[in-house]
Amino acid sequence: MIGEHRTDAVLSRVLVTGAGGAFGRAASAALRDRGATVMGLDLNADPGAGVLECDITDPAAAARGVGEAVAALGGLDVLVNNAGLGGPASAGAPPDQRARQMVEVNLFGAWNITAAAIDELVRERGRVVFVASRMSFLGLPLAASYAVSKRGLVAYADCVRAEYGTHVSVSCIHPAMVKTPIHDSTAAAGLSLDGVSSEEPLEGVVARIVEAALDPRPPRDAAVTRAGRVQLFVARHLPGVVDRVVARQVAKQVGAGAFDQAPLAEGLRDRHGRAPGR
Numbered sequence: 001m002i003g004e005h006r007t008d009a010v011l012s013r014v015l016v017t018g019a020g021g022a023f024g025r026a027a028s029a030a031l032r033d034r035g036a037t038v039m040g041l042d043l044n045a046d047p048g049a050g051v052l053e054c055d056i057t058d059p060a061a062a063a064r065g066v067g068e069a070v071a072a073l074g075g076l077d078v079l080v081n082n083a084g085l086g087g088p089a090s091a092g093a094p095p096d097q098r099a100r101q102m103v104e105v106n107l108f109g110a111w112n113i114t115a116a117a118i119d120e121l122v123r124e125r126g127r128v129v130f131v132a133s134r135m136s137f138l139g140l141p142l143a144a145s146y147a148v149s150k151r152g153l154v155a156y157a158d159c160v161r162a163e164y165g166t167h168v169s170v171s172c173i174h175p176a177m178v179k180t181p182i183h184d185s186t187a188a189a190g191l192s193l194d195g196v197s198s199e200e201p202l203e204g205v206v207a208r209i210v211e212a213a214l215d216p217r218p219p220r221d222a223a224v225t226r227a228g229r230v231q232l233f234v235a236r237h238l239p240g241v242v243d244r245v246v247a248r249q250v251a252k253q254v255g256a257g258a259f260d261q262a263p264l265a266e267g268l269r270d271r272h273g274r275a276p277g278r
Helices: 022-033 059-073 097-124 144-164 181-188 202-214 226-237 239-255 263-271
Strands: 013-017 037-042 051-053 078-081 127-131 169-174 221-223
Touching: 013 022, 013 059, 013 097, 022 037, 022 202, 037 059, 051 059, 059 097, 078 097, 078 202, 097 127, 097 144, 127 144, 127 202, 144 169, 169 202, 202 221, 221 226, 226 239
Parallel strands: 013 037, 013 078, 037 051, 078 127, 127 169, 169 221
Antiparallel strands: none
16 A cells, blocks of 8 residues: 555565675675675675675666666665765865765765666665765764765655655664774874764664664664764754854864864864964
């Protein structure tokens, strides 16, 4: 019937993007532990792990990758849009190649894959899971492109829900900082999320992904920890409070010298009256 989604154990054929990364590998293993059959897409193929090579930013490649995965699975019940790219970017500087690539991967890559899979998901009354971020609702300095891509991803998820929600359920997972290689480029720029973002365990993120993919009542939006759930609620209902808290925390970090080794933060230091090494 229209409006009903499958919630039985047959929800077991899963496609995971970014399957070669930290979240992707762990989520694929956890899904298999729950009895799911999993195929993955990644820039680097790993046939032994069921991972096909696919550049999700290329619509034609995305369509081919999804087609091959669906053929191997014998259908598709769940799509996990996990692939992601991170890095620093100032909101006051024109987007460089890396900033544009983040949007291409995090937003348009997920869009390409979902579009390629949507007819199969409608046919099977399946699910789409988007691995978003706490930064989809909480802006932090010098992370403009990542925040824009993740907020856009949540807006896209809302549009999928509006168009296909009678037949396909849609969930968004909102992790905070998890120590994975996605933060390497941020560290290379002399920046760190320590002190401005709480760390969460990889296992908690994976548990939320599996819940959204396989449990009878998938969440619409899921944070990883209790603190994350509070932040999500406050950000949605009291955004002015969030603005003030972030501003105070940033001022505190600048005063403590957290941004002294980051050329990208020069303007931020100037606006807070701190010279490097002061």
